[in-house]
Amino acid sequence: MSELKDALADIEAIRRRMAAGTVFRGFGPLALGATALVALATATLQSVFPPGTPLAFFVAWIVAAILCAALIAAETVVRTGRTHGGLADAMLHQAIQHFLPAGVAGGVFAAVIGRFSPDSAWLIPGLWQVLVGLGVFAAAPSLPKGAVLGAAWYFVCGFGVMMMMAARPGELSPWAMALPFAIGQTILALVVRRAAENGYDEI
Helix, strand or coil, X not given: CHHHHHHHHHHHHHHHHHHHCCCCCCCCHHHHHHHHHHHHHHHHHHHHCCCCCHHHHHHHHHHHHHHHHHHHHHHHHHHHHHHHHHHHHHHHHHHHHHHHHHHHHHHHHHHHHHHHCHHHCCHHHHHHHHHHHHHHHHHXXXXXXXXXXXXXXXXXXXXXXXXXXXXXXXXXXXXXHHHHHHXXXXXXXXXXXXXXXXXXXXX
């Protein structure tokens, strides 16, 4: 029984090593592009119907983020099973490991600011963008090479948005959320599409 457990552990370790050296093909350009449209639609709605409070502002963006995550997750699960076969579970697990810390950090940061320092809510949009960039940077070794462009975009935009909002800390702009995210997601969608057309030869 012990030998069987050791053998299974060795197989799982091999699967993890293979997954770490394989380009992740689970992300698809369709869902990534759709999330850019979700961001633009959210900003448009908030421009037409301005939220009365910072809480309402961020609740709308949290709902948008959940919708975007659901769109990406649905396509990713289907594509991963189709393109990675027996490595699908290992590849999905690896992708979650890359992005989950940044997502949790963003949620906790927003909760802490909302609870203890609501006047500092202007920091949240830029910080969220920086964390998305860090998540993509973390996943970069298993993504097509061009993905670092999207990561760099988010990283730079995040600090740029924080500097812009620092000049008017009492104001929350929906476009400061939407435009960086829409452009970043479009960059990633184009990178993934180009990689698919090239057969994911580059990593």
